Amino acid sequence: MKRRDFIRDMAAGSLALRFGPVVFAGQASAQAPALQLAAVEGESPYAITKEAVAMLGGMKRFVGKGDKVVIKPNIGWDRTPEMAACTNPEVVKALVELVLDAGAKKAIVIDNTTNQAKRCYVRSGIQEAVKQAGGDMLFVDDYRIKRMALKGAWIKEWEIVLDVVEADKIINVPIAKHHSLCRLTLGMKNWLGATGGARNQFHQGLDKAVVDLAAFFKPQLTVLDAYRILVRNGPQGGRLSDTQLMKTVIAGTDPVAVDAMGASFFGVAPRELPYLGFARERGLGEFQLEKVRLEKRKI
Amino acid sequence: MASQTAFFGLFLYLLLGAHYTGEDYIGSTVQRFFHFDPLLALVTIVSARLVYAYFAFALITVVATILFGRVFCGWVCPLGAVHQFSSFVFKKTKFLKPTREEKTSLAWKYYILIIVLAGALFGLDLAGYLDPFSFLTRSFATAVFPSLAYALSSLSGILYGLGTTGLARSISQTLENWTINVTFIQGFSIGLLFLGAVALNARKERFWCRYLCPTGALLGLLSRWNLFKLKIDEEKCIKCGLCTQHCETQAQPYPNEKWKSGECIYCQNCASICPTGAIRFPVSARPEKMTNVSNVDLSRRKLILTTLLGVVAVPFFRLTPAHKRASLKLIRPPGSLPEYKFLAKCVKCAQCMRACPTGGLQPVLTEAGPEGIYTPMLVPKVGYCEYYCSLCTQVCPTGAIKKLTIEEKNKVKIGTAWVNKNRCLPYALGKPCIVCEEHCPVSPKAIKFLEVETKLPDGSVAVQKAPVIDLELCTGCGICENKCPVMDDPAIFVTSVGETRSVTNRLLLDISKETPADRQGAEFSKRPIEVRRSDSEPQF
Numbered sequence: 001m002k003r004r005d006f007i008r009d010m011a012a013g014s015l016a017l018r019f020g021p022v023v024f025a026g027q028a029s030a031q032a033p034a035l036q037l038a039a040v041e042g043e044s045p046y047a048i049t050k051e052a053v054a055m056l057g058g059m060k061r062f063v064g065k066g067d068k069v070v071i072k073p074n075i076g077w078d079r080t081p082e083m084a085a086c087t088n089p090e091v092v093k094a095l096v097e098l099v100l101d102a103g104a105k106k107a108i109v110i111d112n113t114t115n116q117a118k119r120c121y122v123r124s125g126i127q128e129a130v131k132q133a134g135g136d137m138l139f140v141d142d143y144r145i146k147r148m149a150l151k152g153a154w155i156k157e158w159e160i161v162l163d164v165v166e167a168d169k170i171i172n173v174p175i176a177k178h179h180s181l182c183r184l185t186l187g188m189k190n191w192l193g194a195t196g197g198a199r200n201q202f203h204q205g206l207d208k209a210v211v212d213l214a215a216f217f218k219p220q221l222t223v224l225d226a227y228r229i230l231v232r233n234g235p236q237g238g239r240l241s242d243t244q245l246m247k248t249v250i251a252g253t254d255p256v257a258v259d260a261m262g263a264s265f266f267g268v269a270p271r272e273l274p275y276l277g278f279a280r281e282r283g284l285g286e287f288q289l290e291k292v293r294l295e296k297r298k299i
Numbered sequence: 300m301a302s303q304t305a306f307f308g309l310f311l312y313l314l315l316g317a318h319y320t321g322e323d324y325i326g327s328t329v330q331r332f333f334h335f336d337p338l339l340a341l342v343t344i345v346s347a348r349l350v351y352a353y354f355a356f357a358l359i360t361v362v363a364t365i366l367f368g369r370v371f372c373g374w375v376c377p378l379g380a381v382h383q384f385s386s387f388v389f390k391k392t393k394f395l396k397p398t399r400e401e402k403t404s405l406a407w408k409y410y411i412l413i414i415v416l417a418g419a420l421f422g423l424d425l426a427g428y429l430d431p432f433s434f435l436t437r438s439f440a441t442a443v444f445p446s447l448a449y450a451l452s453s454l455s456g457i458l459y460g461l462g463t464t465g466l467a468r469s470i471s472q473t474l475e476n477w478t479i480n481v482t483f484i485q486g487f488s489i490g491l492l493f494l495g496a497v498a499l500n501a502r503k504e505r506f507w508c509r510y511l512c513p514t515g516a517l518l519g520l521l522s523r524w525n526l527f528k529l530k531i532d533e534e535k536c537i538k539c540g541l542c543t544q545h546c547e548t549q550a551q552p553y554p555n556e557k558w559k560s561g562e563c564i565y566c567q568n569c570a571s572i573c574p575t576g577a578i579r580f581p582v583s584a585r586p587e588k589m590t591n592v593s594n595v596d597l598s599r600r601k602l603i604l605t606t607l608l609g610v611v612a613v614p615f616f617r618l619t620p621a622h623k624r625a626s627l628k629l630i631r632p633p634g635s636l637p638e639y640k641f642l643a644k645c646v647k648c649a650q651c652m653r654a655c656p657t658g659g660l661q662p663v664l665t666e667a668g669p670e671g672i673y674t675p676m677l678v679p680k681v682g683y684c685e686y687y688c689s690l691c692t693q694v695c696p697t698g699a700i701k702k703l704t705i706e707e708k709n710k711v712k713i714g715t716a717w718v719n720k721n722r723c724l725p726y727a728l729g730k731p732c733i734v735c736e737e738h739c740p741v742s743p744k745a746i747k748f749l750e751v752e753t754k755l756p757d758g759s760v761a762v763q764k765a766p767v768i769d770l771e772l773c774t775g776c777g778i779c780e781n782k783c784p785v786m787d788d789p790a791i792f793v794t795s796v797g798e799t800r801s802v803t804n805r806l807l808l809d810i811s812k813e814t815p816a817d818r819q820g821a822e823f824s825k826r827p828i829e830v831r832r833s834d835s836e837p838q839f
Contacts, residue, residue, distance in 0.1 A: 078687055114738065114782075116656040116685060117475060122321045123687070139475040141468065143456045180736055180748065181764070200734045200784045204724065238742025 034061070037252040037294035039261060045227040045249065049094035051299055052223065052251035058102075062220040063169050065103035070110060070167035071095055071135070072219075073126060074175050074190050077236040078115035081125050084230040084243040087175045089125035091225045091249060095173060096133035107135035110163055111193045138163060145196035152212025153282070154205055159197030164217070172219040172255070176226040176246075176262045178234030182206045183273060184266055185235050186259040187222045188214035188284075207275040214255055215282055222258045224250040226265050256285025257292045300566070303373075303380035310377040314439055317694050318478040319656045323705055325693060330650060332377075333432050333696035335360050337521075338415075338514040339646055342426035343697045345419040346643040351698060364518045368525035372508060372515050372548075373564030378431035379508055383547065383566070385497045386504040394501045399540055401549045405509060405562060408516040410605045415513050417609025422639065423616055423670055427647035429513055434496070437673060440653035441483040441662055442490030448479035480658030482681050485673065489662065505547045508564070519561030527580040529563065531555040535577035542569035542578060552578060621668035625804035627794040629666040630677040630775060633684065633711040634692040634701040637800050638667075644699035647673040651691035651700060657682030659777065660691060675700075677713065679777025679793050684713065686740035686776060709741075714775030715797040715806060716745070716768050722790035729753035729761025735779035735791045736766050745772035746779060746791075766791060770806065773797075 038055035040048040053059055063069055073087035081089055092109060099107040109130045113120040117139050121127040130137045140161055148160045164170065174190035181203055182189065189206075191213035192199055202209035226248045230237045237243060246265050252258040256279045260270040270276045270287035279285060286292055313329035333339055340357035344350055360371050372379050389395035415425045427433040451470055458467035483489075499506035508515050529552055542552040550562035552569040570578040621629075625638070632651055635641050652660040652675055659682025662673045675691070677684055689708040692700045703711065716735075720726040725733065736746040748764040755761055766779075775793050783789035797806040 078685060116319070116478070118319055118321070118478060119656060119685060119688070122319075138468075139472055141455075141471040141475075142452070143459050143467070143471065181731060181733055198784060198786075200782055203732045203734050203737075203784070204730050206731070233742045233744055235737060236740065238740060242742055 033293060034253075035295055036254045036292050037250065037257050037261060037289075039248055039250045039294070039296045040299060041246075041248045041297070042299040043247065045088045045090040045225070045247075046094045048227075048247070048249045048299060049091045049223060049251075050098065051297065052249045053095070053098055053221075055295060055297065056221070056251055056253065059098040060102045062171070063099050063102040063104050067104045067168040068106045068108070068166075069099045069104045069169045069171065070108045070164050071099065071171045071173055072164060072190065072194055073109065073111060073173040073225075074177075074185075074193060075111040075120045075124050075126050076114045076193055078119040078123055079236060079238070080123055082228070082240060082243070083237050084175065084177065084228040085236040085238075086120065086124035086126065087173050088225045088227050089129035091223065091227065092126050092173055093129035093133045095171060095223060096130055096135035099171070100134055104169075107133075108138055108163060108167065109135055110138045110140060110161065112140040112161055112196060112199075113193070140196070142196075147197075150212055150216045152208075152215060153278075154208040155202075155212045158195055159199075160216075161194045161196060164194040170217060170219040172217070172222040174222070174224055175229070176224055176265060177230035177237075178232055178266070180234060182210065182275060184259075184263055184268060186262040187224055187255050188259055188275060188279060191217050207273075207278060210275045211278040211282055211284070214279060215284055219255065220253070222252055222255045224252075224258050224262045226250060226262060229265055231266065252294075254285035254292060256280055256287050257289060257294070260287035260289055261294070300374070300380075300383075302375070303377075303383065306375050307377040307380040310435070311439075314436060314650075314653060315444070315477060315479075317650055317654045317690075319654075319688065319690060323687070323689075325654075325690060328650075328694060329436060330648075330694055330696035331356070332436075333646070333648065335375075336430065336432050336514060337361050337364075338412075338426055338430055338517050339432065339697070341517070342415060342419040342424060343644055343646070345416070346422045346424045347640065347697075348422075360518075361521060364521040365524055366526055367565070368522040368527060368560060369515065369518045369562075369564045371518055372512075373566045376431050376514075378435040379505070379564070381435065381497065382500055382505045382507050386500040386547070389501045390504070395504065397504060397544050399544050400551075401503070401543075403503070403510070403549070405549060405559075406601075407510045408512055408519075410601075410608075411511065412513040412516040413602065413605040414609035414612060417606050418613055418616075421610070421613040422643040423613050424643050424645065425612075425670075426513065427645065427673070429511060430646065431507075431512055431514055433646045433648040434493075436653075437647055437649040437662070438489055438493035440649040442486045442493060444479050444653070445481045445483055445486055446490065448474055449481045452481070478656055480655070480682070482658055483652070483661060484678065484681070485662040485664055488664075489673070503549075508547075509549050509562070522560045522563075524586045525560060526582050526584065527565070528560065528583040528585070529555065529558045529569070530579050530581050530583075532577040532579070535575040537575055537577075539574060541572050541574070545569070545572050616670045617668065619668035621666075621671065625795050625798075625801065626666040627796070628676065628678075629663070629671075630679070630714045630777070630793060630795050631798070631800065632660055632675055632677065632691040632700050633689070633708045633713050634703040635713075635800055636699060636701065637802075641699050641800075642667070642670050642674070644697045645671075645674045646697055646699075648696060649673070649675070650694040650696065651675045654690040654694045655682060656685050656688055656690065657781075659683050659781075677777055677793075679780035680789065681781075683778040683781040684774075684776040686778075709774065710799075712774050712797055712799045714777070714793040714795045715770060716773050716775065716777075716779050716791055716793050718766055718768060719788075719790045719792065720765075722785050722788065723765065724784070724790070725763035725765035726751060726753060727790075729755050729763055731763050732784065733764050733766055734782050734784055736764075738778045738782045740776060740778060741772050741774060743772065745769045745774070770797070 042048040077085040079085035179185040317328040334356040337357040340354035455467040455470040692703040724730040739746040751765040
C-alpha cells in the first residue's frame, strides 16, 4: 500500500513539477528529471533545510493533502543542541512547517529515545520547536510497539513503533555523527529509533540490521542534518570539542546517496561503510555520488 | 473536612510534581511538608547533631500546638486525612462499630516516641518508619502511585484494543509526562504496610493516630497549655454518651473532667453529634493537669524502662556487617553523605525515588543493615543515574543527600563499573557489541574499547572491539549495566567501591596527595591525625 502511495505521489509530484509553478528559479526545469539529492550550506539551519527541500521540488512532491506524516529525527540522547547528539531543532521545525503547509493533516514527531524520553524531548529543544511549528510530539507508547514482519536479509521480525509505520508518509531527519561500532551513524541507522524490544542486540550485526530496517521503513524523504556534526565520542559526545560546524543540510529521495554524501564530511569514503554496500546490493539506492542527480548550493 | 482535603490535595500535587518537569531545578516540592514536622526536626537535629535552618518551620507547628492543641493532626496531616476517611468508610459500611467507651491503652505511641528519641541520641534515626509524612510519602511514591500508574497503563492498553485511540493515547502520554515509575523492588512490602495501616481503622477509628503515631504523641505532650478546652454545658447535657462513642481519637469528651487535651485533635465531631448542642471549646488559659493530657500513666518507672529499651535497641540495630565493609550493591544517590551521617539523617521518605527519572533509586531491604531499611540505593538493572539530572539531591527534606548543581553532581562518583569478561559478548563469544561504550555519558568516555582475540569453540580466533574501563573517568552512573544486552546478569556492572563520599570504600591507594599537615609547620605533623576507622561506623 505504501509503495502504491509512493508511486502515486511520485507521479503527482512530477506532474506538479511539469505543470505547476516553476520551482527551480532561473533553470529550465520542465524537462529535467527531479533531483535526487540537494545539499545546501548556510548560516541558518532553518533556512538551508527549507532551501534543500525546495530544490528537490518542494514538500508537495512528497506530502499530499490530508496526509498523516511522521517526521523521525534523532532525539536519542539527553543532550542540548550544541552537543550535536540529536537532530538540530531548527531543521525539525522547518520540516514540520513545510509538511503542514503542504496540506498534511498532522505532522507527528516521534523517537524511541535512549535516555529518559522526556529529558531528551525537552533538552534537545525539539519539543519546543515542534510546538512552535504546530506539529505533534508523541512519546513512544509500550502498547504501540508490535512485532512485525521485516522480511529482512538478517532480521525476519522485530518490535516496531506503530505510529511510524501507520503514517501515510515518513520523513527521516537524522543527524550526522561518529559511531564507535559502525563508524558513522547517518540516515539509515536512525531507524533503530523506530524499533522497540531488545534493540541493543542489533549491535551483534549492526551493519546488516541498519539495512534491514532501512529497507522496511522506506522514507519518502531523508533530510540529513550536518549543521553541526559529531566527530568523536559518538554517538552522544558531551563536549563542544567533540563537534564540528559543517553548516549543511542534505535532503534526498535516495537514502543511500544521502548517507554517502554525509560520510564525506568525516572524510570517509562510502565503500568504507559496509552498510552502504549492503544497501546498494538490496537496491535501496546508490552510493556512488557521480551516478546521482545532485546539486549543491550555498546561501 | 475542607482543610484536610485541601492539605491532602496539596500533598498529592506536590508529590506528583517531584519529577523532571522540563526544568533542571524544580524548587521546593513536597519536602516542605517535612520541615513543618516537629518530630522529624527534633530527631534529625539530635541524631545528626546539627541544626538546620529549614526546620524553623517546625516551630510554627509547635507554637500552633501550644496555642490551639493538636489541630495539626485533625486539620493538616494528610495521613490523618487518609485514616479519617477510611474510618468513615468502615463506619458507614458497618465494619467498624465504635464501642460506647473505649478503654484500650493510649500509651503505645508515647513508648514509640520515647524509643525513637532515645535512639536519636545515639545517631539512630528511627523516626522515618512511623512518622506520618515519611510513611505516607514512601507508601505513595513506591506503592500507591506505581500501582495506579500500572492500572491506568493497562486501561490504556484495553482502550487501544477497543479502538478508542485518542483516550488511550492521552492516558499513556500523561503517565510518561508525569514520569511515574512502576518498578519498585520493595513496592509490595511498603504497599502491604500501608494497606495494613488503613485496614487497622476497621478495628478502631484512626487506629494509627490513637496508638502508633510518634508525631501525634509529641504534639499531645505540647497541647497541655492550649487555649481551647472542651466544655460541656451541664444543664444541657443529657448524658447520652454519643460524644465519647464517636470521638475519633478516644479523647473522651464526657465526663468533662476526663477529657484529654493530648488526644483531642479538634475535629469537632463531639460538638456536632451532641443532640443538645452542649459541647463548646471556649478559651481557657488554665493548663491541663499532666495526668489529664492523655490519661496515660507514664510513670517514672515505665519512662525509664522504655528509655532503656530505646538505648538497648541501638546496638541491636547495629549488629550488622554493614559497618565493617561496604556493601557492593549499596550505591547511594549522588550527594549522599558518608554512610553513618546518611543513616543519621535519612527519614526514608522515598522522595528521591519519586524524583528519579529512570526509576533506578529503590528502597533498600538488607544492603544497609537494619537501620537502613527503605533508604535509597541505585539499582542499575532497574534504572541508571541520568547524567544531567540532580533531582534526587534537590528533594531530600533532611539533607541526607546534599543539594548539588548538575555540574557538581557530575564530579561525584557513586560507584565503579566492572566488566565480567566471562559473560561479555566480545570477550566470551567473540561477537561485536560495545553497547556500554556507546551509552557511556562522560566525554571522553570512561569505557574505551580494545581489540581482543577470542578463541571460539571450533578453535578459530575472532577479533572484536571489547570494553575496558577507565577508572579515573567512570562516575558509576550505571547506564552501561542498564543497557547491557546480557539480560539476567549484565556483563558490565557497577559496585559501590570508589564512591566519592567514602574514605574507606576506596579502590586505589592515593597517599601521596598533599594534606593540610603538609602546609603546616613541622610540630603540627607530629600530632596524631583524627581519622575515623570507618565512615560507615556510627558516632558512638
